[in-house]
Amino acid sequence: MNSILVYLSVHDARIKRSSLEALSRAREVGKASGMAVEAAILHSAAAEMASVAHAHGASKVFCMANPIFDSHLNAPLIAGLSKVIKMSSPRAVVMASTEGVKDVLGALAIRTDAAVLPDVASFYVTSDEVTCERPVMAAKLLASTTSTHPLVFISVRSGSYEVSEGETVGTVEEVAFDFDEATLGATLREIVQTTGDTVDLSEANVVVAAGRGVRDESGKALVDELASITGAAIGASRAVVETGLFPATAQIGQTGKVVSPELYFAVGISGAIQHVAGMNNSRVIVAINKDADAPIFDVATYGLVGDCFKILPVLNAELRKIIS
Amino acid sequence: MKFCVCIKQVPDVQASVQTGRMVLNAYDASAVEEALVVNEGTDDVVDLVLIGPSSATETIRKALAMGASNATHIVVESLGGLDSHAIAHILADHFASHEYDAILTGKQSQDSDSGLAGSMLAELLGIPFATNAVGLKAEGEDLVVTRQGDSGQEIVALKTPCLVTCSNDMNNPRIPSLKGIMGAKRKQIPNKEAASVSALTDVSKSFSPPGREAGVKWEGEAEELVSQLVSKLQNEAGVL
Numbered sequence: 001m002n003s004i005l006v007y008l009s010v011h012d013a014r015i016k017r018s019s020l021e022a023l024s025r026a027r028e029v030g031k032a033s034g035m036a037v038e039a040a041i042l043h044s045a046a047a048e049m050a051s052v053a054h055a056h057g058a059s060k061v062f063c064m065a066n067p068i069f070d071s072h073l074n075a076p077l078i079a080g081l082s083k084v085i086k087m088s089s090p091r092a093v094v095m096a097s098t099e100g101v102k103d104v105l106g107a108l109a110i111r112t113d114a115a116v117l118p119d120v121a122s123f124y125v126t127s128d129e130v131t132c133e134r135p136v137m138a139a140k141l142l143a144s145t146t147s148t149h150p151l152v153f154i155s156v157r158s159g160s161y162e163v164s165e166g167e168t169v170g171t172v173e174e175v176a177f178d179f180d181e182a183t184l185g186a187t188l189r190e191i192v193q194t195t196g197d198t199v200d201l202s203e204a205n206v207v208v209a210a211g212r213g214v215r216d217e218s219g220k221a222l223v224d225e226l227a228s229i230t231g232a233a234i235g236a237s238r239a240v241v242e243t244g245l246f247p248a249t250a251q252i253g254q255t256g257k258v259v260s261p262e263l264y265f266a267v268g269i270s271g272a273i274q275h276v277a278g279m280n281n282s283r284v285i286v287a288i289n290k291d292a293d294a295p296i297f298d299v300a301t302y303g304l305v306g307d308c309f310k311i312l313p314v315l316n317a318e319l320r321k322i323i324s
Numbered sequence: 325m326k327f328c329v330c331i332k333q334v335p336d337v338q339a340s341v342q343t344g345r346m347v348l349n350a351y352d353a354s355a356v357e358e359a360l361v362v363n364e365g366t367d368d369v370v371d372l373v374l375i376g377p378s379s380a381t382e383t384i385r386k387a388l389a390m391g392a393s394n395a396t397h398i399v400v401e402s403l404g405g406l407d408s409h410a411i412a413h414i415l416a417d418h419f420a421s422h423e424y425d426a427i428l429t430g431k432q433s434q435d436s437d438s439g440l441a442g443s444m445l446a447e448l449l450g451i452p453f454a455t456n457a458v459g460l461k462a463e464g465e466d467l468v469v470t471r472q473g474d475s476g477q478e479i480v481a482l483k484t485p486c487l488v489t490c491s492n493d494m495n496n497p498r499i500p501s502l503k504g505i506m507g508a509k510r511k512q513i514p515n516k517e518a519a520s521v522s523a524l525t526d527v528s529k530s531f532s533p534p535g536r537e538a539g540v541k542w543e544g545e546a547e548e549l550v551s552q553l554v555s556k557l558q559n560e561a562g563v564l
C-alpha cells in the first residue's frame with residue numbers, strides 16, 4: 001500500500017527511455033514521501049533487463065517472462081499486469097504514456113479498481129492523494145487533477161522528466177504467467193513495421209518534422225538529408241502523413257506522438273494547435289515556412305521565412321561542414 | 325454489423341478564443357463515418373448514444389444527418405464532474421439492455437484527451453477491444469482492426485461482440501447532405517436518465533501554461549537566413 005510500482009515498457013529488447021523517465025521521477029517522489037519503488041517488466045527476456053530497473057531506483061523488480069507479451073495483444077498484458085499489481089499492492093502505478101500503455105490503461109483500471117490520471121506532464125504521490133497536471137484542450141490549458149482513490153494509475157508524457165540513476169540494490173521476483181489463448185477473443189494477424197526508423201521519435205534529441213509544405217519526394221529527400229546530418233528522428237504533420245509521403249508513426253501532435261527534443265525543425269508546417277500540442281515542449285524550435293504569418297512562428301525560437309526548397313539545400317550544406 | 329457509436333459533444337478547441345461553440349468530437353465523427361462505410365449496402369443499423377446536456381441534441385442530429393439510424397440521449401446537464409470512469413459506467417448501464425455486434429468510441433475526447441472511456445467500457449462489458457484504430461473491416465463474425473501502435477501498424481481480428489476506439493486518421497467524415505439533414509430533423513431522439521455513478525478523479529483548476537515566447541524571425545535570401553540561424557544555434561542555443 002505504501003509503494004509505487006512502475007511498469008517498464010520494452011522495445012527491441014530494451015527498456016524504453018520514457019519508462020526510465022517515469023521510473024526516475026517515481027524514485028524522487030518515493031524518496032520524498034517515504035515510499036518504496038518497485039518495477040514490473042513483462043517480456044520474454046524480462047530478467048535480463050532487471051539490473052537497469054535497479055540502477056534507476058527500483059528496489060524490487062517483478063519479472064514476468066512469457067513470449068505472449070511480445071505479441072502486442074492487450075488481453076495478456078492486462079492479465080499479467082493485474083497479477084503483478086495484486087502482488088505488489090501499490091499506492092500508485094506509474095507508466096510511460098506509450099501507445100502500448102494507452103491500449104491497456106482503461107481496462108486495467110477497471111479490472112483492478114484503480115483511478116487513472118492519463119498523459120500527465122507532472123505528478124506527485126502521497127499516501128492521501130495523487131496529484132498531477134495534465135494538458136487539456138489541445139494543450140492550451142493545464143488541468144490540476146487529483147485522486148484520493150486507494151489505487152491510482154499515472155501515465156506520463158515522454159520528455160516530462162529527465163532520466164537519472166539512483167543507488168538502489170534490489171531483488172528480482174520472477175512471476176509465473178499462464179494465459180489461456182482460447183479466452184483471447186482476438187488474434188494478431190500481422191504487424192506492419194514502419195521501415196527505416198533509425199531513431200525512435202519519442203526519444204530523439206533532434207527531430208526534423210515535415211509538413212505539407214514539403215510537397216513531394218524531392219522535398220522529402222531534403223528533409224531526410226537534414227535528419228541524417230543532424231542524427232535526427234523524422235516527424236511529420238497530419239496533413240503530410242495523409243498524402244502518404246511519411247508514415248503515420250511519424251505523426252506528431254494531439255492524435256500523434258508527443259516529443260520534446262533539444263532541437264525541433266518544423267519544415268513547411270503551419271503550426272495548427274493540434275500539431276503544436278505535440279511539440280511545444282521542445283527546447284529549441286526552428287521553423288521554416290514561406291508564410292510570414294504562419295502560427296508556427298508564434299512558438300518558434302528561430303523563424304526562417306522562405307521557401308524550404310531553397311533554404312534546405314543551403315542549410316544542409318552548411319550543417320554538413322560543421323557537423324562532419 | 326450492428327454498430328453503436330458513442331459520441332460526445334465538446335467545445336471547439338480550434339477557435340483561438342473560447343467561443344463556447346460546441347462540436348461533435350472529431351474522433352467520434354470518424355467512428356460514425358467508419359461504421360457507415362463498413363455497413364454500406366447492408367440494412368444493418370448504426371445507432372448512437374450520447375451523454376450530455378439537452379443542448380447536445382444538435383450534435384446528435386449532426387451525426388444522424390451523416391446517416392446514422394437512431395440515437396439515445398442520456399441527459400446529464402453538466403459533464404463537469406464526470407471523468408472517463410463515470411462515463412464508462414453510464415455507458416455500460418446503457419449497453420446492459422442493448423445488444424450490438426460492435427461498439428465504437430473515439431480514441432479520446434478532444435477536450436480532455438483522456439482516452440479511457442472506450443477501453444473501460446469494454447472491460448465493464450467483458451468484450452474484446454482494440455484502441456487507436458485507423459482501419460476497420462467486417463469479416464464474417466470478426467471485426468478486423470488495423471491499429472496504430474508505437475512503431476507500426478498491427479492488424480488484429482476481434483470476435484464480435486467487441487469494442488473499437490477510433491482515430492481521426494481513419495477517414496475524413498462526410499459532410500451531411502441536405503437530405504440527411506432533413507431526415508435527421510424528423511427523427512425522435514429518446515431521452516434517458518443516467519445511471520448514478522461516481523468519478524474517481526477531480527479537476528481542481530485549469531490554467532494557461534506559461535506560454536512560449538515567439539523568438540526571432542528573419543526574411544531574406546536563403547544564404548543569409550542559414551548563416552543567421554547557424555550562428556544562433558551555435559552561439560546562443562548551444563545545440564550544434
Ligand SMILES: Cc1cc2nc3c(=O)[nH]c(=O)nc-3n(C[C@H](O)[C@H](O)[C@H](O)COP(=O)(O)OP(=O)(O)OC[C@H]3O[C@@H](n4cnc5c(N)ncnc54)[C@H](O)[C@@H]3O)c2cc1C
Binds near residue numbers: 238257
Ligand atoms: C482532433 C484533431 C487532431 C489532430 N491531430 C493532429 C496531429 O496529431 N498532428 C498534426 O500535425 N495535425 C493534427 N491535426 C490537424 C491540424 O489541425 C492541421 O490540419 C495540420 O497540422 C496541418 O498540417 P500542415 O501544417 O503540414 O499543413 P498546412 O496547414 O497545409 O500547412 C502547410 C504549411 O506549409 C507552408 N509551405 C507551403 N509550401 C512551402 C514551401 N515551399 N516552403 C516553406 N513552407 C511552405 C505553408 O505556408 C503552410 O504554413 C488534428 C486535427 C484535429 C481536428
Ligand SMILES: Nc1ncnc2c1ncn2[C@@H]1O[C@H](COP(=O)(O)O)[C@@H](O)[C@H]1O
Binds near residue numbers: 330331333349440
Ligand atoms: N459524454 C459522452 N457521451 C458519449 N460518449 C462519450 C462521452 N464521453 C466520452 N465518450 C466516448 O468515449 C471516448 C473517449 O473518451 P475519453 O475517455 O473522455 O477520452 C469518446 O471519443 C467517446 O466516444
